[in-house]
Amino acid sequence: MKTEHQALKRKMEARHLLMISLGGVIGTGLFLSSGYTIHQAGPVGTILAYAIGAIIVYLVMLCLGELSVAMPQTGSFHVYANRFIGPGTGFTVAILYWFTWTVALGSEFTAAGLIMRNWFPQSPTWIWSLLFMIVIFVSNAFSVRFFAETEFWFASIKVLAIVFFIGIGLLAILGVFPVTGYNPQPLFHNLYANGLFPTGFKGVFTTMLTVNFAFSGTELIGVTAGEVKDPAKTIPKAIHTTLWRLIIFFIGSIMVMATLIPWKQAGVIQSPFVLVFKSIGLPFAGDLMNFVILTAILSAANSGLYASTRMLWSLAHERTISPIFGRTTTNGVPLFALIASMLGGILALLSSVIAASTVYLVLVSISGLAVVLVWMAIALSEINFRKAWLKAGHSVKELKFRTPWYPIVPWIAFLTSLLSCVLIIFDPTQRPALFYMIPFVIGCYVLYYVKKAIRKNVNKNL
Numbered sequence: 001m002k003t004e005h006q007a008l009k010r011k012m013e014a015r016h017l018l019m020i021s022l023g024g025v026i027g028t029g030l031f032l033s034s035g036y037t038i039h040q041a042g043p044v045g046t047i048l049a050y051a052i053g054a055i056i057v058y059l060v061m062l063c064l065g066e067l068s069v070a071m072p073q074t075g076s077f078h079v080y081a082n083r084f085i086g087p088g089t090g091f092t093v094a095i096l097y098w099f100t101w102t103v104a105l106g107s108e109f110t111a112a113g114l115i116m117r118n119w120f121p122q123s124p125t126w127i128w129s130l131l132f133m134i135v136i137f138v139s140n141a142f143s144v145r146f147f148a149e150t151e152f153w154f155a156s157i158k159v160l161a162i163v164f165f166i167g168i169g170l171l172a173i174l175g176v177f178p179v180t181g182y183n184p185q186p187l188f189h190n191l192y193a194n195g196l197f198p199t200g201f202k203g204v205f206t207t208m209l210t211v212n213f214a215f216s217g218t219e220l221i222g223v224t225a226g227e228v229k230d231p232a233k234t235i236p237k238a239i240h241t242t243l244w245r246l247i248i249f250f251i252g253s254i255m256v257m258a259t260l261i262p263w264k265q266a267g268v269i270q271s272p273f274v275l276v277f278k279s280i281g282l283p284f285a286g287d288l289m290n291f292v293i294l295t296a297i298l299s300a301a302n303s304g305l306y307a308s309t310r311m312l313w314s315l316a317h318e319r320t321i322s323p324i325f326g327r328t329t330t331n332g333v334p335l336f337a338l339i340a341s342m343l344g345g346i347l348a349l350l351s352s353v354i355a356a357s358t359v360y361l362v363l364v365s366i367s368g369l370a371v372v373l374v375w376m377a378i379a380l381s382e383i384n385f386r387k388a389w390l391k392a393g394h395s396v397k398e399l400k401f402r403t404p405w406y407p408i409v410p411w412i413a414f415l416t417s418l419l420s421c422v423l424i425i426f427d428p429t430q431r432p433a434l435f436y437m438i439p440f441v442i443g444c445y446v447l448y449y450v451k452k453a454i455r456k457n458v459n460k461n462l
Contacts, residue, residue, distance in 0.1 A: 019155040020148065020220060020303065026158045026249060030214055031293050034254060035261075035272040037210050041203035043258030044196045049204045050254050053211035054246035056420070057218050059413035060375045062403045063382035064222045065239040069401035070385070072231035076222040078314050081377045084384035087452075091320055092444040093377045098311040100216070100370035101304035102341055103363045106348025108301040109133055115294045118286070129349065136301045137342055140309065143331040147306055154299035161292040162249050165273055169256030172280050179260060180279045188259055206427035208420040209368060214250070216371040217300070218242060219378070223307050236401045305341055312337035320448075362436050369424075369437045372417050379414035383407055 038046045067080050078097065082090025112132045113125035120128075139150045172179050173188070197203065221238050228234050257272045260279060271293060277285030313334035316326030325337040351359045386406055389399070396402060403409050424430040 019152045019159075026155070026162065026296065026299075030162075030250060030253060031271055031273055031289075031296050034214065034257060035275075037207045037214075038254070038258055038261065038272065040199060040210075041207045042194070042196070042198040043191045045199065045201070045204045046207070046258055047251060047254055049207050049211045050214075050251050051247075052204070052416075053208065053215050053420075054243060054250060056212070056375070056413065056416045057215045057246060058243040059409050060378055060417070061218060061221065061239045061242045063379050063410045063413055064219060065236055065401045066399060066403045067378070067382055067385055068222050068235050069232050070389075070399060072228075072235070073314070077219065077374060077378045077381065078311060079318065080381035080385065082318065084381045084388060085377065087320075088445045088448045089377060090318075091315070091448040092441060093374055094311045094315050094320075095444050096370040096441070097374050098308045098341070098344075100367035100374075101308040101311075102344035103348045103367040104304050105301055105308070105342070105345025106351070106363075108297050108304065109345065109349050110353075112294060112297045112301070115290055115297065118290050132298060132301065133342070133346070136298065136305055137338070139302055140305050140338055141333060141335065143333060147302065151299060151302050151306075154295055154302060157292065157295045158299060159249070161289075161295075162253055165276070166248075166252045166256055168280065168282070169260060169276060172276075173256070173259050177280050180281065191259060202426060205420075205423040206430070209372070209424045209427075209430055209433070212372050212375075212417075212420055213368055215246070217303060218246075219371070219374065220303060220307060222378070223310050232400045239401075301345075305338070305345070308341040308344070309334055309338045312340055366433070366436050366440050368430075369421060369433050372421050373437075373441070375417045376414050379410045379417065382410045383414070 034046070037049060041049055064077065068076055071080070073079050078090050078094035080090075081093045109129040109132055110125070113128035116128040117123065117125060140147050168177065171177050221235060253273075257276060260276050261272055271289055273292075274286055274289045277289060282288075312321070312325045313328075315321045316323050316334075316337065325334065325340065327336055328334050348363060351363060382403055386396075386403070390396070396406075421434065424434055
């Protein structure tokens with residue numbers, strides 16, 4: 001029986017979940033990394049890569065939907081993996097997910113500090129990073145409702161910015177606004193100017209990890225399951241709109257970028273959003289987009305700290321790590337887990353300054369693949385959950401949310417996620433991620449079973 005010092009509170013409303021699930025996926029992956037993808041895969045290749053990525057994510061979310069509605073728990077996919085794959089896998093999934101968000105925190109705080117130097121060039125980056133750390137920590141420390149409200153407004157700014165970007169971009173493509181370097185209007189010339197796949201078709205597959213990174217955050221729907229009101233109603237609504245949201249916001253944005261920016265000019269030096277606005281001659285384009293990117297960074301940090309905190313709470317709640325991380329305040333906030341996750345983010349930030357080419361490179365490589373491994377665990381958990389559900393004498397009709405086309409959907413979700421991991425071996429710049437990840441995952445399993453053996457031995461001797 002949970003006490004008031006261990007329990008979380010269901011304070012999130014439907015509008016919070018909808019905007020968190022929408023805003024969680026719109027981050028630096030879209031605002032900055034999309035330029036790299038266009039440069040690597042070409043315009044049509046990028047649109048195709050994002051379309052494939054959107055379908056993979058949607059299939060994973062359909063699997064997560066059935067699990068989350070049947071068992072709405074915080075840290076959901078770690079709990080599901082623990083029950084339906086194995087405790088070692090459950091522990092590894094939780095560590096991977098905690099790790100990926102904690103490492104992301106370090107890079108987000110650094111990026112936020114660098115953005116502020118555009119307006120205050122003489123100020124040191126670390127002061128701004130520290131300020132944003134305090135803001136994000138406070139947002140999470142008050143209550144889950146305060147976090148949800150903060151994230152609601154962060155996400156709203158991002159969504160409005162993208163809608164504005166797509167609208168202005170389409171008008172520019174059709175010639176309503178003049179575009180520098182094009183006379184008459186560009187229409188869709190850039191999409192096929194150098195052939196459909198100027199870098200070869202393999203570019204579509206080698207950029208899949210970058211695309212998956214851009215889509216990471218969608219699975220936050222599952223993390224919030226233990227703190228959202230009426231999960232049986234709100235979670236399916238958020239999941240059913242996933243595919244349309246990804247198509248409109250991601251593929252719509254990529255289509256505009258790929259049409260207005262020659263693929264060789266796209267990269268990671270400058271946001272493709274800024275490049276488009278500048279080419280149209282929009283006043284204050286740089287400042288406007290820097291503000292939106294800053295909002296996206298803070299939103300990602302806010303969601304990241306929330307997600308990593310709940311993973312630690314979930315591990316403590318399952319008695320896998322020290323119970324101190326399961327203690328909550330009177331507002332239902334796991335404060336010790338929050339502090340530990342923030343310290344992890346600070347250590348990641350320090351490693352990005354002190355050992356950027358060694359330690360931090362390894363951390364980023366592992367965290368880049370971690371989310372895809374979590375997606376694989378979600379799909380496999382769904383396959384095993386449905387089998388266990390039927391074996392226990394239940395019928396499929398009893399499920400309030402059902403993954404369609406079972407077992408085809410979960411198996412496709414699992415295999416396509418696996419394939420996107422394996423295919424990076426063909427990209428020499430991303431290949432090290434695979435080599436770092438394998439020993440890390442093995443290490444997680446070894447740690448779990450060594451701890452289990454020690455605990456068993458201690459209990460035996462008591």
